[in-house]
Amino acid sequence: MISLTRASRWYGQVIGINDVTCTIQAGLTALLGPNGAGKSTFMKLVTGQLRPTTGDVRVFNQRPFANTHVFRRIGYCPEIEALYDDMTGRSFVTMLAAMAGIARAKRAERVDEVLGMVSMSHAADRRIGGYSKGMRQRIKIAQALVHDPEIIILDEPLNGLDPVGRKEMTALFLRLATENRCVLVSSHILYEVEQMTRQIILMDRGRLRAMGDVYQIRALIDAHPHRVSITTSRARDLARRLLEFPYILSATLDSADARQVTIETRSPDAFYDDLPRIVLADGYRVEELDSPDNNLEAVFRYLVKG
Amino acid sequence: MTDPGSAPGGAPPVVSPIADLTYRHYDGPLNSRAFRFWIVALVGIRQVMRKWWFWLLVLGSVWPYGLIGFFFFLESRLGDDLPRTFLNAAPGAKYSTAFFQAFDWQMFWLMVIGLSVGAASIAADNKTNALQVYLAKPITKTDYLLGKWMGVFSVVFAAALLPALLLYTYCLLSFWSNGFLRQEPWLIFKILGASASAAAGFASLFIGVSAWSRSPMMAGAFSAGMYFASGIVATILWAALYGRSSASTDITNAVLVQHASIGGVLKALVWNIYDVTVRMPTPGRMFMPTDVRAPSLGFVLVAYLAIVIGGLVAARLRIRAVEVVTG
Numbered sequence: 155m156i157s158l159t160r161a162s163r164w165y166g167q168v169i170g171i172n173d174v175t176c177t178i179q180a181g182l183t184a185l186l187g188p189n190g191a192g193k194s195t196f197m198k199l200v201t202g203q204l205r206p207t208t209g210d211v212r213v214f215n216q217r218p219f220a221n222t223h224v225f226r227r228i229g230y231c232p233e234i235e236a237l238y239d240d241m242t243g244r245s246f247v248t249m250l251a252a253m254a255g256i257a258r259a260k261r262a263e264r265v266d267e268v269l270g271m272v273s274m275s276h277a278a279d280r281r282i283g284g285y286s287k288g289m290r291q292r293i294k295i296a297q298a299l300v301h302d303p304e305i306i307i308l309d310e311p312l313n314g315l316d317p318v319g320r321k322e323m324t325a326l327f328l329r330l331a332t333e334n335r336c337v338l339v340s341s342h343i344l345y346e347v348e349q350m351t352r353q354i355i356l357m358d359r360g361r362l363r364a365m366g367d368v369y370q371i372r373a374l375i376d377a378h379p380h381r382v383s384i385t386t387s388r389a390r391d392l393a394r395r396l397l398e399f400p401y402i403l404s405a406t407l408d409s410a411d412a413r414q415v416t417i418e419t420r421s422p423d424a425f426y427d428d429l430p431r432i433v434l435a436d437g438y439r440v441e442e443l444d445s446p447d448n449n450l451e452a453v454f455r456y457l458v459k460g
Numbered sequence: 461m462t463d464p465g466s467a468p469g470g471a472p473p474v475v476s477p478i479a480d481l482t483y484r485h486y487d488g489p490l491n492s493r494a495f496r497f498w499i500v501a502l503v504g505i506r507q508v509m510r511k512w513w514f515w516l517l518v519l520g521s522v523w524p525y526g527l528i529g530f531f532f533f534l535e536s537r538l539g540d541d542l543p544r545t546f547l548n549a550a551p552g553a554k555y556s557t558a559f560f561q562a563f564d565w566q567m568f569w570l571m572v573i574g575l576s577v578g579a580a581s582i583a584a585d586n587k588t589n590a591l592q593v594y595l596a597k598p599i600t601k602t603d604y605l606l607g608k609w610m611g612v613f614s615v616v617f618a619a620a621l622l623p624a625l626l627l628y629t630y631c632l633l634s635f636w637s638n639g640f641l642r643q644e645p646w647l648i649f650k651i652l653g654a655s656a657s658a659a660a661g662f663a664s665l666f667i668g669v670s671a672w673s674r675s676p677m678m679a680g681a682f683s684a685g686m687y688f689a690s691g692i693v694a695t696i697l698w699a700a701l702y703g704r705s706s707a708s709t710d711i712t713n714a715v716l717v718q719h720a721s722i723g724g725v726l727k728a729l730v731w732n733i734y735d736v737t738v739r740m741p742t743p744g745r746m747f748m749p750t751d752v753r754a755p756s757l758g759f760v761l762v763a764y765l766a767i768v769i770g771g772l773v774a775a776r777l778r779i780r781a782v783e784v785v786t787g
Binding site for chain 2: 301
């Protein structure tokens with residue numbers, strides 16, 4: 155649905171994104187990166203609001219810049235405030251529905267539907283100026299969905315939402331993604347992203363650092379061995395036993411909790427295959443098994459912060 | 461027979477307290493892009509029409525035609541007892557002269573109305589970043605610009621035209637038997653042309669300035685400043701160059717210099733459209749008004765097109781969804 159080929163965008167001497175090549179298919183993909191990584195530039199290139207300085211950006215196999223045929227099939231929720239305080243939520247979404255081409259006869263019905271989807275029906279006729287940040291966010295999401303787009307680009311869509319709102323919107327994005335739509339969400343809250351998807355695009359300083367399934371990416375990071383913590387009453391014994399295996403690089407006993415041992419390995423698959431056999435054979439009673447760096451945060455830390 | 465969805469006894473249907481958040485598709489028709497600019501225009505028009513002060517400005521723009529209508533009414537009652545005014549201008553131009561006079565009085569109000577709609581139009585979108593949302597919808601920058609322009613144009617055009625049409629209707633009904641239509645058959649087209657050209661001038665100017673600002677207040681102040689400053693400069697030039705001259709050849713040039721301002725150009729164009737002779741103070745004979753013709757249409761048209769095209773080009777250059785900061 156979306157493809158970038160060696161796409162770069164400079165603002166004078168400042169690099170927005172640099173030589174990015176990637177393809178995004180249907181499903182929910184998270185766009186991650188620290189501030190200034192180029193996430194917003196990436197989204198603006200895809201939504202056709204910027205033209206790449208070099209390289210090529212394609213959406214539905216067409217160049218999106220100022221391309222109304224592409225815009226018709228894209229829903230975009232920008233990160234920044236983009237609302238008129240004087241208008242009501244309903245009139246704002248209705249206006250954008252009209253701009254998106256929703257026929258007059260169906261417009262009110264469709265606006266009601268999307269306002270319902272983002273749980274804003276009750277406040278739709280109030281002025282936007284009186285909305286909380288979360289309500290404004292919901293209205294921005296509603297306008298992005300009103301024309302039933304195939305690609306939905308959401309820049310920090312969970313900002314300002316309360317926990318219930320975050321859960322509702324996350325569920326909505328997941329539903330959209332399961333309908334063969336492409337949902338691209340940027341966020342800096344890794345925990346929330348992890349709840350939504352395993353497919354990530356990780357950017358740093360304008361460059362694409364990683365793309366794909368977060369666990370596969372983690373498995374490929376050789377520079378940082380996988381750590382696994384095991385809590386058992388015979389931690390010292392277990393440590394000694396595990397060190398017999400060549401793929402175990404180290405075993406460290408926790409100074410604060412004598413029942414916990416943390417091992418490092420470059421072959422997590424072999425380790426997870428052998429561990430149950432060892433536990434059963436030697437009668438260890440495992441209370442807890444945790445892999446503290448086999449998650450999005452670890453990937454982010456290792457790839458972005460080095 | 462009871463609707464299965466409704467509660468018994470005619471009570472309202474039971475609505476679940478849990479919101480239905482399932483995603484629903486839109487399977488209705490989609491309009492083509494044609495006339496989508498009108499949606500942008502309507503937003504601007506509706507927003508300004510909700511302001512109470514806008515209607516005060518409209519009221520201000522109506523009174524010149526009311527006053528002229530009152531003069532016509534008095535004339536019809538008093539006849540020759542009325543002192544010589546525009547009401548007995550050159551034969552065949554009496555009504556054109558009156559309408560031009562009304563337009564001249566109305567022009568300040570049209571400028572303020574245009575300013576109130578136009579200065580904020582794009583500047584407000586820049587301020588709220590609404591362009592990021594607008595330009596992600598299937599409309600082009602040209603649709604957007606045309607919509608914003610039409611929003612201002614429509615309001616100013618309506619404010620200029622409607623009172624003129626009311627007066628025209630009054631004249632038509634009251635002076636039909638006096639040969640109103642026979643004497644000035646093209647007057648209605650002159651009214652339309654005058655209203656449209658003034659509205660287009662104001663719309664282009666204010667849209668052009670508005671696009672370059674992120675603050676509606678600043679855009680308004682700058683637009684008003686440009687408008688009045690150019691008028692003051694033209695008046696100073698006029699006084700300096702021709703203030704002591706009484707040569708009749710200088711009158712034409714003096715009138716041209718006097719209208720070398722934004723408001724002056726718009727007025728001069730309308731003057732050309734009505735094609736009337738106006739009695740006004742002239743150089744060296746301040747207290748002895750002279751009948752003068754409109755400034756040369758060629759010069760006026762060039763200046764007018766510069767305002768209209770310049771405003772539109774300035775706006776088109778600046779309209780973009782993304783604030784690009786170069787470093």
